[in-house]
Amino acid sequence: MKAKPGVPSILKTAFVNALIALVLFSLMVGIRTEAGASGQLTYWTRFGELASLVAAVFGGSIVIELLRQWIGPSGAEKLVPPAVKSGMSFIGRYVAPALLIFTLLVPVIFYNQRYILDLAILVLTYVMLGWGLNVVVGLAGLLDLGYVAFYAVGAYSYALLATNFGWSFWVCLPLAGILAAFWGVLLGFPVLRLRGDYLAIVTLAFGEIIRLVIINWQELTGGPNGVSGIPRPSFFGIPLDNSDDGLAAWLHIEYSTTHRIVFLFYLILALALLTNWATIRLRRLPIGRAWEALREDEVACRALGINTTTTKLTAFATGAMFGGFAGAFFATRQGFISPESFTFQESALVLAIVVLGGMGSQLGVALAALTMIGGFELFRSLETYRMLVFGMAMVLIMIWRPRGLIGHRAPTVYLTKAQAISSDLVKEGHG
Amino acid sequence: MSGDKILNVDRLAMRFGGIVAVQDLSFSATRKQITALIGPNGAGKTTVFNCITGFYKPSGGAIRLTHDDGRTIALERLNDFRIAKQAKVARTFQNIRLFPGMTALENLMVAQHNALMRASGFTLLGLVGAPVYREAEKRAIDLATDWLKRVNLLDRADDAAGNFAYGDQRRLEIARAMCTEPALLCLDEPAAGLNARESAALSELLLSIRDELGTSILLIEHDMSVVMEISDHIVVMDHGVKIAEGTPREVRDDPKVIAAYLGADEEEAAAVMEGGS
Numbered sequence: 001m002k003a004k005p006g007v008p009s010i011l012k013t014a015f016v017n018a019l020i021a022l023v024l025f026s027l028m029v030g031i032r033t034e035a036g037a038s039g040q041l042t043y044w045t046r047f048g049e050l051a052s053l054v055a056a057v058f059g060g061s062i063v064i065e066l067l068r069q070w071i072g073p074s075g076a077e078k079l080v081p082p083a084v085k086s087g088m089s090f091i092g093r094y095v096a097p098a099l100l101i102f103t104l105l106v107p108v109i110f111y112n113q114r115y116i117l118d119l120a121i122l123v124l125t126y127v128m129l130g131w132g133l134n135v136v137v138g139l140a141g142l143l144d145l146g147y148v149a150f151y152a153v154g155a156y157s158y159a160l161l162a163t164n165f166g167w168s169f170w171v172c173l174p175l176a177g178i179l180a181a182f183w184g185v186l187l188g189f190p191v192l193r194l195r196g197d198y199l200a201i202v203t204l205a206f207g208e209i210i211r212l213v214i215i216n217w218q219e220l221t222g223g224p225n226g227v228s229g230i231p232r233p234s235f236f237g238i239p240l241d242n243s244d245d246g247l248a249a250w251l252h253i254e255y256s257t258t259h260r261i262v263f264l265f266y267l268i269l270a271l272a273l274l275t276n277w278a279t280i281r282l283r284r285l286p287i288g289r290a291w292e293a294l295r296e297d298e299v300a301c302r303a304l305g306i307n308t309t310t311t312k313l314t315a316f317a318t319g320a321m322f323g324g325f326a327g328a329f330f331a332t333r334q335g336f337i338s339p340e341s342f343t344f345q346e347s348a349l350v351l352a353i354v355v356l357g358g359m360g361s362q363l364g365v366a367l368a369a370l371t372m373i374g375g376f377e378l379f380r381s382l383e384t385y386r387m388l389v390f391g392m393a394m395v396l397i398m399i400w401r402p403r404g405l406i407g408h409r410a411p412t413v414y415l416t417k418a419q420a421i422s423s424d425l426v427k428e429g430h431g
Numbered sequence: 432m433s434g435d436k437i438l439n440v441d442r443l444a445m446r447f448g449g450i451v452a453v454q455d456l457s458f459s460a461t462r463k464q465i466t467a468l469i470g471p472n473g474a475g476k477t478t479v480f481n482c483i484t485g486f487y488k489p490s491g492g493a494i495r496l497t498h499d500d501g502r503t504i505a506l507e508r509l510n511d512f513r514i515a516k517q518a519k520v521a522r523t524f525q526n527i528r529l530f531p532g533m534t535a536l537e538n539l540m541v542a543q544h545n546a547l548m549r550a551s552g553f554t555l556l557g558l559v560g561a562p563v564y565r566e567a568e569k570r571a572i573d574l575a576t577d578w579l580k581r582v583n584l585l586d587r588a589d590d591a592a593g594n595f596a597y598g599d600q601r602r603l604e605i606a607r608a609m610c611t612e613p614a615l616l617c618l619d620e621p622a623a624g625l626n627a628r629e630s631a632a633l634s635e636l637l638l639s640i641r642d643e644l645g646t647s648i649l650l651i652e653h654d655m656s657v658v659m660e661i662s663d664h665i666v667v668m669d670h671g672v673k674i675a676e677g678t679p680r681e682v683r684d685d686p687k688v689i690a691a692y693l694g695a696d697e698e699e700a701a702a703v704m705e706g707g708s
Contacts, residue, residue, distance in 0.1 A: 303608075305516035411534045
């Protein structure tokens with residue numbers, strides 16, 4: 001553990017930050033310019049605001065430096081007493097099952113609160129996307145900034161197959177996954193030799209290409225107008241509507257629109273859990289170990305006879321397939337999709353969930369999706385300041401836990417005892 | 432002794448742009464023996480290694496690997512991971528390349544990737560938990576356990592490899608290479624950074640690999656005490672060419688080798704060479 005910086009060093013950091021703030025804000029805030037009545041430039045100074053901003057940065061820097069010391073990563077190990085630690089690990093063991101039971105009961109508890117049910121479906125969609133991207137970024141260490149492309153491929157696959165051929169959701173769902181996986185392999189081929197920043201840029205471009213193709217291929221995708229009238233999912237062939245052969249009539253209960261919401265909730269929960277199960281399973285298989293080994297050291301993998309090409313492609317394809325499933329679900333839930341739903345911001349949000357959760361950790365990703373999407377809604381009342389508060393919360397979390405909420409790695413096989421591996425040793429991958 | 436060669440390097444050349452790293456190098460390694468490649472810094476030893484293990488594509492020459500069953504493989508035509516997978520050549524690295532975030536056991540399991548991939552039906556059988564795969568995994572764990580025992584790291588099987596001491600990491604890397612069940616094991620400076628006791632243990636380990644398992648070993652080494660003690664045959668390189676080869680005793684007394692190591696300038700070395708030959 002490094003020695004803690006003393007008061008002079010904290011003051012120095014704060015002073016430097018304040019100086020930078022002074023330079024930045026002196027033009028941005030200190031001088032206000034406007035076009036005058038006859039088009040000339042008028043300006044006036046606002047030194048009061050400037051001074052208060054710089055003072056805020058100075059104070060804030062001190063607070064952050066102190067926070068860094070108290071709860072920062074370097075001191076965290078020693079500051080937590082062993083009793084609390086064992087308690088934490090006890091809680092840690094039961095967090096996942098407890099969360100799962102609570103999630104299963106959400107439609108029962110909040111049956112009459114449509115807003116909460118909708119929000120829960122949204123959170124679960126992002127949990128699933130996060131788990132899907134986790135295969136690519138967290139396990140294989142390939143930085144993918146264009147994940148939304150596969151989400152779009154899945155959504156459009158279902159939407160077009162269902163509206164043009166009238167195929168049911170349950171037939172289209174696997175097809176959407178397969179098509180997305182196919183596009184994952186297509187993206188994988190040209191980027192196999194790229195690493196790190198270069199890989200990120202090409203995947204980013206791929207996401208944009210898919211979006212632009214969707215916008216411009218009007219005959220097929222409807223362009224910016226999107227696809228509407230996408231069929232709702234049926235309960236294995238029984239429609240969830242008000243008709244005589246609908247599920248409500250079949251079960252002899254009164255029809256309510258909530259039935260469909262609850263069904264969608266359990267559908268996305270099942271899809272997300274399938275993603276989770278498959279990922280946990282794959283991690284313990286040779287292919288999953290090869291993904292993680294690839295993240296740790298690609299050269300060593302090659303020396304051990306591991307085909308890095310197919311290993312990378314399967315990671316891309318697996319992640320893309322889960323994205324495709326989530327896309328098909330998105331299309332059936334919304335009933336309408338357009339290119340606007342598949343912007344870079346979505347990719348960035350899903351990536352942020354994976355990074356915040358702790359790369360490679362399933363529980364971490366779920367908690368991060370809850371924090372990000374739920375937090376976003378929580379701050380809705382703050383209106384204009386929502387993004388500001390949200391951004392600040394993110395910065396604080398990353399100072400507190402630079403390797404994500406759950407940073408340590410669980411081994412996939414053990415002889416006597418599975419010990420968590422500290423995040424300091426686990427590589428982040430170089431693309 | 433001369434007939435049964437596992438590796439034949441014939442007129443190997445490697446150029447990087449205008450720089451000639453290896454030129455016209457020919458040597459061979461005998462099966463079930465330890466062959467050492469030595470030479471001063473910058474002699475081109477690691478380049479030769481990278482050519483043999485597929486990390487570089489040689490500019491010229493041939494590298495032939497002959498398996499026990501008489502099958503001959505042209506290594507210069509295989510690339511990348513296929514050398515380890517098909518030709519069964521395993522290697523370690525000068526700067527250790529373990530998977531630091533994975534446990535020792537996991538490191539050894541990754542080394543058995545190809546065998547386990549087949550057993551898991553390329554993931555499909557494994558995904559449904561087929562008994563065939565479970566048995567294969569159990570055997571893989573047994574092999575890994577066996578190697579952890581051999582390198583004396585069994586009690587640390589479940590610790591992250593990145594936490595190991597330097598000498599332990601070296602031994603684990605050799606165990607990992609051996610878990611691929613290679614025909615030829617290539618070691619790039621395995622004794623670098625080891626103390627005298629660890630070097631002695633390493634020599635013992637390499638001799639047991641040769642004698643008990645009959646694996647052929649090719650090694651680059653600077654630690655002369657290790658080289659002279661365990662090598663059956665030594666090839667000496669300097670400035671990309673072979674300057675001598677023979678048994679440890681022959682090499683030790685060779686004036687050209689002495690000149691190369693003492694850093695004599697070229698005229699002096701030429702004089703020594705003429706005097707020697």
